[in-house]
Amino acid sequence: MTAPPRTPRTVTELHQVAEHVAAIAAKSGAVAEAVDRARFQLQATDQLAIAAALHGDLDLDLDLDPTLAPGFDRARYLSGELERNLRRAVKRARSIDHALQLDAAFDDEVANALEDAEPERARDLVRLVCVVVRLAVRWFALQARFVVRGAATDFSLDDAHRSAWGVRDALSILEVRVWALLAEAQGRAAGAGSASVVELAAQRVLEVALSIVPVSKRPRYREEFIGELHALAAAQASGRAQLAYACVVAWRMWSLQRALRSTASAPSQERVR
Amino acid sequence: MVDAKGPKMTLPTQRVLRVMVAESTKEFYGLELGQLAGLASGTIHPILARLERCGWMESRWEDQDPHQVGRPRRRYYQLTPDGVTYATRALQRVRTPAAPLLHRLGPAAGIAR
Numbered sequence: 001m002t003a004p005p006r007t008p009r010t011v012t013e014l015h016q017v018a019e020h021v022a023a024i025a026a027k028s029g030a031v032a033e034a035v036d037r038a039r040f041q042l043q044a045t046d047q048l049a050i051a052a053a054l055h056g057d058l059d060l061d062l063d064l065d066p067t068l069a070p071g072f073d074r075a076r077y078l079s080g081e082l083e084r085n086l087r088r089a090v091k092r093a094r095s096i097d098h099a100l101q102l103d104a105a106f107d108d109e110v111a112n113a114l115e116d117a118e119p120e121r122a123r124d125l126v127r128l129v130c131v132v133v134r135l136a137v138r139w140f141a142l143q144a145r146f147v148v149r150g151a152a153t154d155f156s157l158d159d160a161h162r163s164a165w166g167v168r169d170a171l172s173i174l175e176v177r178v179w180a181l182l183a184e185a186q187g188r189a190a191g192a193g194s195a196s197v198v199e200l201a202a203q204r205v206l207e208v209a210l211s212i213v214p215v216s217k218r219p220r221y222r223e224e225f226i227g228e229l230h231a232l233a234a235a236q237a238s239g240r241a242q243l244a245y246a247c248v249v250a251w252r253m254w255s256l257q258r259a260l261r262s263t264a265s266a267p268s269q270e271r272v273r
Numbered sequence: 274m275v276d277a278k279g280p281k282m283t284l285p286t287q288r289v290l291r292v293m294v295a296e297s298t299k300e301f302y303g304l305e306l307g308q309l310a311g312l313a314s315g316t317i318h319p320i321l322a323r324l325e326r327c328g329w330m331e332s333r334w335e336d337q338d339p340h341q342v343g344r345p346r347r348r349y350y351q352l353t354p355d356g357v358t359y360a361t362r363a364l365q366r367v368r369t370p371a372a373p374l375l376h377r378l379g380p381a382a383g384i385a386r
Contacts, residue, residue: 231347
């Protein structure tokens, strides 16, 4: 693939790339979670089958002990759920694959973005990640289809599980890197002086911690926290102080997540503890 | 819609509200508000999110062009008119062992000595 002459990415372009990576990473997270659920359901089904086997040699169709009937109903339900979850996971995995294939320029787009900051390794790194992700997605889809078709073994589901989480982790790493790059570019765009004193490590801590916040709220809080980091830097806060700020924000991110998801209903007269 | 009951009135929430009620027409950005309320930097956003969610507070991005001011945009927070009323009432209702502590904090907690 011949890359066109490269010009530095603007903040808007980087933002588009970051959103693109984030959308695909979010899909991969959904796949991994669906496989997690399927695994749990398979284990539960297995346990019920073992319990039945221990109870005696039962011909399920002809000689079903009435006391076991609810258990078998539950097993059948879980088995159906397992299949539905896996079908859903395969569908989502295919959509990731499709998204990557449809956008043939995806590798170049991300590589060019990263190359502005890491000219030495960016292109190789991104291509490697994209190749690994594509292979893992296809391997996962293949394994999951085996399970759905009834040619299932625990091994194939475990393999699918590993692939799904591998895809998700690889895309998360890529996502964090692109968001960090965006934050640097925003810093540069905001003022040449301030960008140099903002601690990169603090920005990265914030980027990773932001993954806890609902996706729809991330851009707002990203800009807000990075803005505060710049305010600290402008006030001559040391790199350590900035990192401490980022760590406190990260520590409180669960609380922020709860606040964003909860509804305000507690009485104001509640006593202070 | 404004939730009259509002958020849980924890000590940090009271400190934030006292600062904001004391200057109810002023807009504050997160870091500034945290410093004025005497809270550790980075701890204030969950409180602001709860206050915003129950309609006591609203926020907006500043109008300044980041290129002109030489820094990223700030998010400004201000109590809504209903929020001022509800927050004032809620602070008056709160009679807790923490009140003397808040009083000792003085300006940091938005209390005139």
